[in-house]
Amino acid sequence: MASVSLSRRAQTNLRDLADWIARDNPDAALSFITELRVACTELSIFPRRFPKAPQLGTGIRRRTFRNYHIIYRLQGEDVVIVAIVHAARDPNMSF
16 A cells, blocks of 8 residues: 655645635534545545546646535555545646
């Protein structure tokens, strides 16, 4: 099973998202971030399950979770979460 790690950018994305949701509903923020982290961790089971997104960069893959994209790449057999972005953001940004 692959290990999953979050880049600094992805950690910042999670923290900012949690803060944004918590302004209105701290319980919802905790629940959503927990579910999002589980979705990230599940990538360790079948890391190649989700399609490559070459428009985002070489070796980049994208998993959608609710209205967010988990942007990741494989390093060997391990998964590195590059960023977590809202689906409404520019789909052609590069990572």
